[in-house]
Amino acid sequence: MLIRRATLLDGRVADIRVGDVITDIASSVAPLPRESVLDAQSGAVLPGLHDHHVHLHAAAAALDSVAVGPPAVRTGPEFTRAVTAAEPGGDGWIRAVGYHESVAGELHRAQLDAVRPTTPLRVQHRSGALWILNSAALARIGYADHPDGRLASSDPRLAEAIPRREPDLAALARRFAALGVTGVTDATPDLGSDDIASLTKALKQRVSCLAPGKKILHDDRLDVDGLTQWIADRHRGGIPVAIHCVTAAQLVVTIAALKAAGQDPLDRIEHAAMVPDDSVCELAELGITVVTQPNFVAERGDRYRQDIPADEHGQLWRVASLMRAGVPVAASTDAPFGALDPWAAMRAAVTRDTHDGHVLGPQECLEPLAALSMFLGSAVRPAQPRRLAPGQPGDLCVLSVPPADALRTLASDMVSATVVAGVVI
Numbered sequence: 356m357l358i359r360r361a362t363l364l365d366g367r368v369a370d371i372r373v374g375d376v377i378t379d380i381a382s383s384v385a386p387l388p389r390e391s392v393l394d395a396q397s398g399a400v401l402p403g404l405h406d407h408h409v410h411l412h413a414a415a416a417a418l419d420s421v422a423v424g425p426p427a428v429r430t431g432p433e434f435t436r437a438v439t440a441a442e443p444g445g446d447g448w449i450r451a452v453g454y455h456e457s458v459a460g461e462l463h464r465a466q467l468d469a470v471r472p473t474t475p476l477r478v479q480h481r482s483g484a485l486w487i488l489n490s491a492a493l494a495r496i497g498y499a500d501h502p503d504g505r506l507a508s509s510d511p512r513l514a515e516a517i518p519r520r521e522p523d524l525a526a527l528a529r530r531f532a533a534l535g536v537t538g539v540t541d542a543t544p545d546l547g548s549d550d551i552a553s554l555t556k557a558l559k560q561r562v563s564c565l566a567p568g569k570k571i572l573h574d575d576r577l578d579v580d581g582l583t584q585w586i587a588d589r590h591r592g593g594i595p596v597a598i599h600c601v602t603a604a605q606l607v608v609t610i611a612a613l614k615a616a617g618q619d620p621l622d623r624i625e626h627a628a629m630v631p632d633d634s635v636c637e638l639a640e641l642g643i644t645v646v647t648q649p650n651f652v653a654e655r656g657d658r659y660r661q662d663i664p665a666d667e668h669g670q671l672w673r674v675a676s677l678m679r680a681g682v683p684v685a686a687s688t689d690a691p692f693g694a695l696d697p698w699a700a701m702r703a704a705v706t707r708d709t710h711d712g713h714v715l716g717p718q719e720c721l722e723p724l725a726a727l728s729m730f731l732g733s734a735v736r737p738a739q740p741r742r743l744a745p746g747q748p749g750d751l752c753v754l755s756v757p758p759a760d761a762l763r764t765l766a767s768d769m770v771s772a773t774v775v776a777g778v779v780i
């Protein structure tokens with residue numbers, strides 16, 4: 356297809372011929388017979404966005420779940436309203452997600468029964484590690500006598516007895532398309548090759564996947580030698596690693612293990628939610644890519660301000676200080692644990708505004724173009740923004756406004772077309 360009158364990020368106006376790859380880009384390209392033509396009307400045309408860390412099945416499931424945590428729901432009365440209004444899915448269950456204690460304290464079956472006494476209801480904690488079920492749900496899975504209805508996600512009864520809701524991946528693909536997303540990296544551990552094949556088939560976007568080199572750490576089981584061995588084993592098999600670091604302790608141990616094991620250039624650190632000052636230089640020396648989620652500053656910032664000592668706020672979700680030190684940084688939403696919209700994550704990276712209007716880590720604010728660029732890398736090189744040039748993949752995001760306006764608002768409603776491999780999706 357031919358896209359005419361595109362404004363590139365550098366301000367040039369060009370026509371772009373795009374198929375599997377971009378084949379032509381010039382101030383004027385004549386259409387071929389019967390070639391489909393899209394007039395960008397001077398709107399910005401960018402490489403399609405890539406969300407570098409999402410959980411596709413869970414994100415699709417969340418589309419037909421009710422959100423019961425911040426930022427959508429923040430108080431007990433809001434929780435009651437949301438759960439009262441929720442419609443059961445085709446399986447007869449209500450599925451609620453994203454709960455956090457800041458909303459209405461530690462949840463038990465009795466609170467859920469008070470709101471929904473008869474419809475089976477399951478509420479997932481924001482951590483993903485815990486489900487809380489009401490009595491109707493507990494009775495269905497043979498746990499009628501369960502004391503409080505709080506079940507670990509790993510509880511075998513949950514997986515066996517709860518009807519598996521087929522996540523609507525086509526609906527998820529449409530959401531991504533509306534946001535200008537042309538590629539995603541699934542960060543779910545233990546995805547099998549069947550899962551990956553079905554995801555690739557169901558989504559029009561390009562799908563890649565971090566398993567089998569993905570590792571989640573736990574503070575009470577940190578072991579430098581074990582982690583070093585695990586990294587070395589992966590590298591021997593030609594597999595880069597992606598290590599999930601949320602706490603400072605996890606990051607420090609990971610850095611030590613990477614130093615000892617040596618590195619693959621495609622290794623990455625997921626989240627890096629807390630980065631102590633000393634670790635910034637060490638990350639830069641390692642040259643390892645950090646894949647972070649600035650959206651959590653907006654979504655959870657007020658909570659961090661309460662729960663984390665003030666002198667550690669500067670360590671939270673760093674972006675600009677990492678870049679200044681030379682660390683390659685890419686961004687992602689971690690949907691469904693974070694909101695699915697990469698544009699909201701870019702705005703959070705620019706303003707660092709929390710919901711209540713505080714600025715968390717003002718020294719970490721980015722310029723809009725830098726925030727956008729964190730979503731322009733490829734799956735393999737997340738921190739290296741793609742450029743529109745012949746030979747580059749035919750994955751584009753077309754906006755209704757020129758680049759300067761787009762950078763001023765960074766709003767998803769500017770996306771007018773999303774192109775994957777030369778086809779509007």
Ligand SMILES: [Zn+2]
Nearest residue numbers: 408410542689
């Ligand atoms: Zn994740």
